[in-house]
Amino acid sequence: MSETLPGAVATPSALRRHKPVAPVRAARDAKRTEASILAAATEEFARHGLGGARVDRIALRARSNKRMLYYYFGSKDALFLAVLENAYAGIRRAEEGLNLLNTDPVDGVRRLIEFTWQFFANHPEFLALLNSENLHEARHLKRSRQIRGMNSPLIETLAVLLRRGQRSGEFRSKVDPLQLYISIAGLSYFYLSNSHTLSTVFGRDLFSAPQRKARLEHMVALVLGYLTLPG
Amino acid sequence: MSETLPGAVATPSALRRHKPVAPVRAARDAKRTEASILAAATEEFARHGLGGARVDRIALRARSNKRMLYYYFGSKDALFLAVLENAYAGIRRAEEGLNLLNTDPVDGVRRLIEFTWQFFANHPEFLALLNSENLHEARHLKRSRQIRGMNSPLIETLAVLLRRGQRSGEFRSKVDPLQLYISIAGLSYFYLSNSHTLSTVFGRDLFSAPQRKARLEHMVALVLGYLTLPG
Amino acid sequence: MSETLPGAVATPSALRRHKPVAPVRAARDAKRTEASILAAATEEFARHGLGGARVDRIALRARSNKRMLYYYFGSKDALFLAVLENAYAGIRRAEEGLNLLNTDPVDGVRRLIEFTWQFFANHPEFLALLNSENLHEARHLKRSRQIRGMNSPLIETLAVLLRRGQRSGEFRSKVDPLQLYISIAGLSYFYLSNSHTLSTVFGRDLFSAPQRKARLEHMVALVLGYLTLPG
Amino acid sequence: MSETLPGAVATPSALRRHKPVAPVRAARDAKRTEASILAAATEEFARHGLGGARVDRIALRARSNKRMLYYYFGSKDALFLAVLENAYAGIRRAEEGLNLLNTDPVDGVRRLIEFTWQFFANHPEFLALLNSENLHEARHLKRSRQIRGMNSPLIETLAVLLRRGQRSGEFRSKVDPLQLYISIAGLSYFYLSNSHTLSTVFGRDLFSAPQRKARLEHMVALVLGYLTLPG
DNA sequence: TATGAATGAGAATTCATTCAT
DNA sequence: TATGAATGAATTCTCATTCAT
Numbered sequence: 001m002s003e004t005l006p007g008a009v010a011t012p013s014a015l016r017r018h019k020p021v022a023p024v025r026a027a028r029d030a031k032r033t034e035a036s037i038l039a040a041a042t043e044e045f046a047r048h049g050l051g052g053a054r055v056d057r058i059a060l061r062a063r064s065n066k067r068m069l070y071y072y073f074g075s076k077d078a079l080f081l082a083v084l085e086n087a088y089a090g091i092r093r094a095e096e097g098l099n100l101l102n103t104d105p106v107d108g109v110r111r112l113i114e115f116t117w118q119f120f121a122n123h124p125e126f127l128a129l130l131n132s133e134n135l136h137e138a139r140h141l142k143r144s145r146q147i148r149g150m151n152s153p154l155i156e157t158l159a160v161l162l163r164r165g166q167r168s169g170e171f172r173s174k175v176d177p178l179q180l181y182i183s184i185a186g187l188s189y190f191y192l193s194n195s196h197t198l199s200t201v202f203g204r205d206l207f208s209a210p211q212r213k214a215r216l217e218h219m220v221a222l223v224l225g226y227l228t229l230p231g
Numbered sequence: 232m233s234e235t236l237p238g239a240v241a242t243p244s245a246l247r248r249h250k251p252v253a254p255v256r257a258a259r260d261a262k263r264t265e266a267s268i269l270a271a272a273t274e275e276f277a278r279h280g281l282g283g284a285r286v287d288r289i290a291l292r293a294r295s296n297k298r299m300l301y302y303y304f305g306s307k308d309a310l311f312l313a314v315l316e317n318a319y320a321g322i323r324r325a326e327e328g329l330n331l332l333n334t335d336p337v338d339g340v341r342r343l344i345e346f347t348w349q350f351f352a353n354h355p356e357f358l359a360l361l362n363s364e365n366l367h368e369a370r371h372l373k374r375s376r377q378i379r380g381m382n383s384p385l386i387e388t389l390a391v392l393l394r395r396g397q398r399s400g401e402f403r404s405k406v407d408p409l410q411l412y413i414s415i416a417g418l419s420y421f422y423l424s425n426s427h428t429l430s431t432v433f434g435r436d437l438f439s440a441p442q443r444k445a446r447l448e449h450m451v452a453l454v455l456g457y458l459t460l461p462g
Numbered sequence: 463m464s465e466t467l468p469g470a471v472a473t474p475s476a477l478r479r480h481k482p483v484a485p486v487r488a489a490r491d492a493k494r495t496e497a498s499i500l501a502a503a504t505e506e507f508a509r510h511g512l513g514g515a516r517v518d519r520i521a522l523r524a525r526s527n528k529r530m531l532y533y534y535f536g537s538k539d540a541l542f543l544a545v546l547e548n549a550y551a552g553i554r555r556a557e558e559g560l561n562l563l564n565t566d567p568v569d570g571v572r573r574l575i576e577f578t579w580q581f582f583a584n585h586p587e588f589l590a591l592l593n594s595e596n597l598h599e600a601r602h603l604k605r606s607r608q609i610r611g612m613n614s615p616l617i618e619t620l621a622v623l624l625r626r627g628q629r630s631g632e633f634r635s636k637v638d639p640l641q642l643y644i645s646i647a648g649l650s651y652f653y654l655s656n657s658h659t660l661s662t663v664f665g666r667d668l669f670s671a672p673q674r675k676a677r678l679e680h681m682v683a684l685v686l687g688y689l690t691l692p693g
Numbered sequence: 694m695s696e697t698l699p700g701a702v703a704t705p706s707a708l709r710r711h712k713p714v715a716p717v718r719a720a721r722d723a724k725r726t727e728a729s730i731l732a733a734a735t736e737e738f739a740r741h742g743l744g745g746a747r748v749d750r751i752a753l754r755a756r757s758n759k760r761m762l763y764y765y766f767g768s769k770d771a772l773f774l775a776v777l778e779n780a781y782a783g784i785r786r787a788e789e790g791l792n793l794l795n796t797d798p799v800d801g802v803r804r805l806i807e808f809t810w811q812f813f814a815n816h817p818e819f820l821a822l823l824n825s826e827n828l829h830e831a832r833h834l835k836r837s838r839q840i841r842g843m844n845s846p847l848i849e850t851l852a853v854l855l856r857r858g859q860r861s862g863e864f865r866s867k868v869d870p871l872q873l874y875i876s877i878a879g880l881s882y883f884y885l886s887n888s889h890t891l892s893t894v895f896g897r898d899l900f901s902a903p904q905r906k907a908r909l910e911h912m913v914a915l916v917l918g919y920l921t922l923p924g
Numbered sequence: 925t926a927t928g929a930a931t932g933a934g935a936a937t938t939c940a941t942t943c944a945t
Numbered sequence: 946t947a948t949g950a951a952t953g954a955a956t957t958c959t960c961a962t963t964c965a966t
Contacts, residue, residue: 030949030950033950033951047366048282048366049280049281049282049363049366050282050283051279051280051281051282051283051284052281052282052283052366053282054934054935055936056934056935056936065951065952065953066937066952066953067938067939067951067952067953068950068951068952070936070937071949071950071951075936075937076937088432128366130425130428131362131366132280132366133427134362134424134426134427135278135279135283135359135362135363137427138427138428138431141428141431141432142431147431148431148432148434149431149433149434150432151432151433151434152432155433176445176449178433178435179446179449180453182421182422182429182446183418183449183450183453185421186417186420186421186422187414187417187421189417189425190413190416190417190418190421191417193362193365194361194365194420195365196364196368196369196372197361197364197365197372198413199369200379201319201378201379201380201381201382201383202380202382202386203379203380203382204409214407214410215413218407218414219414222457223453223457225403225458226452226453226454226456226457227456230461260925261925264925285959285961286960286962287959287960287961296926296927296928297927298926298928298962298963298964299925299926301962301963302926306961306962307960307961491929492928492929495929495930509828510744510828511742511743511744511745511828512742512745513742513743513744513745513746514742514743514744514745515744516956517956517958518955518957527930527931527932528932529930529931529932529958529959529960530930530931532958532959533928533929533930537958538957538958550894590828592887592890593824593827593828593886594742594828595889595890596824596886596887596888596889596890597740597741597821597824597825600889600890600892600893603889603890603893603894604893609893609894610893610894610896611895613894613895613896617895638911640895641911642911642915644883644908645880645911645912647883648879648880648883648884649876649879649880649883651879651887652875652878652880652882653875653879655824656823656827656882657827658826658827658830658831659826659827659831660875661831662831662834662835662841662842663781663834663840663842663844663845664844664848665841665842665844666871676869676872677872677875680869680872680876684915684916685915685919687865687918687919687920688914688915688916688918688919689918692923722946723946726946726947747938747940748939748940748941749938749939749940757947758947758948758949759940759941760941760942760946760947760948760949761946761948763940763941763942764947768941926966927965927966928965928966929963929964929965929966930962930963930964931961931962932960932961933959933960933961935957935958936956936957936958937955937956937958938954938956939952939953939954939955939956940952940953940955941951941952941953942950942951943951944948944949944950944951945947945949
C-alpha cells in the first residue's frame with residue numbers, strides 16, 4: 001500500500017526549497033508558473049468538469065495571470081489534456097513504485113487491490129478527470145501520443161501473479177488479466193466515484209472510515225474468493 | 232433480462248393522471264411539450280454534463296422554446312433534477328419488472344448481474360447523468376424527496392437470494408448484500424462508463440460485441456466464483 | 463444629379479413617425495432594432511475598418527445590446543456582410559433613379575459622371591467599406607448571393623449612350639463600356655477616398671468647395687474630351 | 694517603365710552610413726533586425742490594415758522579437774508611420790529614376806501613365822497602406838516631417854510636358870497638372886486596389902493579363918485622347 | 925400556453941505593451 | 946542588443962434568464 005504520492009504537479013515542494021544561483025532563476029520561475037497553473041487546473045477541472053471549469057478561477061488559484069495560461073498551454077482544451085497527461089503520469093509513477101513480482105500470489109493480488117483502492121481514495125481528482133474525459137469520449141486522450149496505448153504495468157504484474165498462482169495450484173485457470181484488472185479497478189472506482197449518489201440513495205454514509213474499511217475487505221474477499229481454489 | 236425500456240421521456244406526469252376529458256387537446260399538448268423538453272434535456276445533460284449543457288440546445292431539440300422550459304421546470308438546475316428523477320424512475324420501473332424472489336439462488340444472482348449490465352448498456356445516459364451528479368456531490372439528489380433514500384429493491388432481492396443460498400449451503404455466509412450490490416453495479420458501470428479511456432489506453436476496443444460478451448461472462452464467473460462454495 | 467439619397471439604413475425616419483396600433487408594435491421594434499444596429503455598424507465599419515471596428519461601440523451607438531447584434535446577425539463578419547449588402551442596395555437604388563436612356567449622349571455621359579461623383583461624395587462610408595472589403599480580398603462579397611454578379615445598371619446605360627453617340631458621329635468608336643465605367647468611378651473614387659493623404663502630401667486642401675468643383679469639371683472635360691470627336 | 698525596385702525593406706538606415714569598421718558585426722545585425730522588422734510590418738499592415746495587424750505576427754515574421762520592435766520603433770503606430778515613410782521613399786526613388794523631361798510630350802505622358810500603372814501593380818502593399826492611412830484620415834502622415842508636403846516630382850514633370858505639348862500645338866491648353874496627375878493615378882489605383890470587389894460584382898477576372906493589358910491601353914487612350922488636339 | 929425580443933453578467937481568448945535579466 | 950515572461954485591459958462571443966405580448 002506504499003503509494004509514493006505523486007501529486008498532480010510534479011513535486012512543487014522540491015522546487016520551493018530555496019532560490020539557488022542567479023542564472024537558474026528565470027528558468028525556474030517559468031517552470032514554477034507552469035506548474036502552479038497545472039496544479040490549479042487539475043483542481044478546477046476535477047471539481048467542475050471541463051465545461052464547468054473557469055479559466056479565470058484557474059489563473060486566480062495559480063496566483064498567475066489568465067494570459068500565462070494561454071502562453072504556456074494554448075487553450076483550455078490543451079490545458080485539460082496537459083492535466084490528464086500529468087494525472088496519468090502520476091498514477092504510472094505510483095504503479096512503478098509497487099514491486100509485486102516476487103511476492104506470494106495471494107499476497108500480491110491483495111496488495112494490488114489495496115494499492116488501487118488507496119490510490120483512487122487519495123486521488124479523487126484522478127477519478128473526476130477520467131469521468132470528464134469519458135464524457136467527452138476520450139477525445140483529448142486520443143490526441144495524446146504520450147498516453148495512447150500507455151498500458152498500465154499492473155496488468156503485466158497481474159498476469160505474472162495469475163500464472164504463478166495457477167502453477168502452484170492456488171488460483172483457478174483461464175482468467176484474463178485485463179478483465180480482472182478492470183474488475184479490480186471498477187470495484188474501487190465505482191464506490192469512490194459514486195459515493196455521493198450512493199450514500200444519498202441508500203441512506204448510508206459510504207465515506208465513513210468503517211464503511212471504507214468494510215469495502216476494502218469485501219473487495220479483497222470477492223476477488224480472492226473467486227481466484228483461489230479450495231484445498 | 233427483461234427490461235421494460237423506460238426511455239428517458241417516460242413522462243412522470245403520465246403517472247399522475249388528471250383531466251382525461253374535454254380540454255384534452257391542450258392538456259395533451261402541454262404534457263407532450265413537457266415530455267419532449269425532458270427527453271431533450273436528458274440527452275443534452277448526458278452528452279455534455281451539467282456545465283456543458285445548453286438551455287438553447289435543449290429547447291431546440293425539444294422543438295419547443297426556451298420560455299417553456301422555464302415555465303415547466305423553473306431553472307436549468309431544477310430541470311437537471313427532473314431529468315435525474317426521471318432516470319431513477321426509469322431504472323426502478325425496470326427493476327420492478329424483474330422477479331427473482333422465487334428463482335434458484337445461483338440463477339437469481341446470475342440474472343441480477345445480467346440485468347444490471349444490460350440496463351447500463353442500454354442506458355448510457357443514466358451512467359452519464361450519475362457521473363454529473365456525483366461531480367456535483369449529489370446536491371440535486373439530496374434535495375429530492377422523491378429519490379432520497381429510495382433504495383433499490385434489488386438489494387432486498389439480493390439479500391433474499393443470499394439468505395436462501397446460504398441456507399441451502401450453496402453460498403458462502405457473511406456477505407453484505409449492499410456491498411455485493413455495489414460490486415455488481417460497479418463491475419458493469421466502470422467498464423461501460425470508462426470504455427472510451429480504457430479502450431484508448433489499452434489499445435483494445437472494449438465496445439466490440441465479443442469483448443462485451445467476454446465481460447459479462449467474466450463478471451458472472453467472478454461473482455458466482457466468490458459466492459458459491461465447493462461441493 | 464438627383465440622387466435619391468438611399469442612406470445606409472432603409473429610411474429610419476419613416477419608422478419614427480409614431481407608434482401606430484398595438485399588434486404591429488413587436489414586429490416594428492424588431493425591425494427598428496435591426497435597422498439601428500445596421501446603421502451603427504455601417505458607421506463603425508466605415509470609420510475604423512473591419513479590424514478596427516468594435517462590437518461594443520456598435521451596440522452602444524445603436525442604443526441596443528451587444529447580444530442583439532449576435533441575435534440578428536450572428537457574428538461580426540456576418541454583420542459586416544449585411545452592411546456591405548445594404549450599401550450596395552443603396553447605390554443600386556440610387557442608380558435606378560437615374561434615367562439617362564433617352565438623353566442626349568453627351569449630356570447623358572456628363573450626368574453619369576456627375577451622379578457618380580455626387581454619390582461617392584455623399585457616401586464616404588461606401589468608399590470606406592469598399593476599401594475594407596478589398597483589403598480582405600472581397601471574401602465577404604464572394605459569399606453573398608445577393609451581390610455576386612449584381613452588375614451596375616449604369617454599365618448598360620453607358621453602353622447605350624456610347625452606341626448612340628457613335629451612331630450620331632459625336633463619339634469615338636471602340637470604347638469598352640466597362641473600362642470607361644471603371645474610369646469614371648476611379649476618377650471620383652481616388653480623389654475622394656484618398657483626399658487625406660493627397661491633401662497632406664500636396665499641401666492643398668482637396669476638400670474645399672472650389673477644389674471639388676474644379677475636380678468635377680476636370681473629370682467631365684477629361685472623359686468628354688476623350689469621347690467626343692472634333693467637328 | 695524602368696522602376697528601380699525600391700522594395701519595402703530598403704533600410705533607410707542604409708542611407709545614413711556610419712561605423713563601417715571594427716564592431717561592424719553587431720551594428721550590422723542591428724540594422725538587419727530593424728530592416729527585417731520594417732519589412733515584416735509592411736507586409737502585415739498591408740495585408741491586415743492598421744487595426745487588423747498584429748504585433749506578434751510582425752515579430753514572428755521578422756524572425757525577431759516583440760521587444761525589439763518596441764526598442765527600434767517605440768509603438769505600433771510609430772511603426773506604421775515608419776512603414777509609410779519607407780513606402781513613400783520607395784516610390785519617390787522610383788520616380789526619380791524616370792527621366793521624361795526631354796522626351797516627346799506625347800511619349801512622355803504615355804510613359805508616365807505606364808510607370809504609374811506598373812509601380813502600383815508591382816506594389817500592391819503601397820496601395821493598401823495608403824488606404825489604411827486614409828481610413829485614419831492621414832493622422833500619421835500629418836505628423837511626419839519627412840513626408841508632409843513632399844510633392845511628387847512627377848507633377849512638375851507633367852507640368853513641363855504639358856507646357857511643351859501646348860506650345861507645340863499637340864496638347865490642349867488649360868490643363869491643371871495636379872488634377873491630371875491625380876486622374877492618372879486614380880485610373881490605375883482604383884482598378885488595382887478594387888480589383889477584388891470589381892471582379893466579384895462584374896463577374897470578370899480583372900486580374901488576368903489580357904484584362905490588365907486592355908486596362909493600360911484604355912487609360913493611355915483616355916488621357917491622350919483628351920490631351921491631344923486634332924490636326 | 926406559447927413565442928420572439930431583450931439583457932447583463934460572464935465566457936474564452938487576444939492585444940499592445942513592459943519587466944527582468 | 947536581445948529575449949522569455951508577465952500583465953491588465955480589451956475583444957468577440959455566449960449564457961441563463963426574463964419581458965412583453
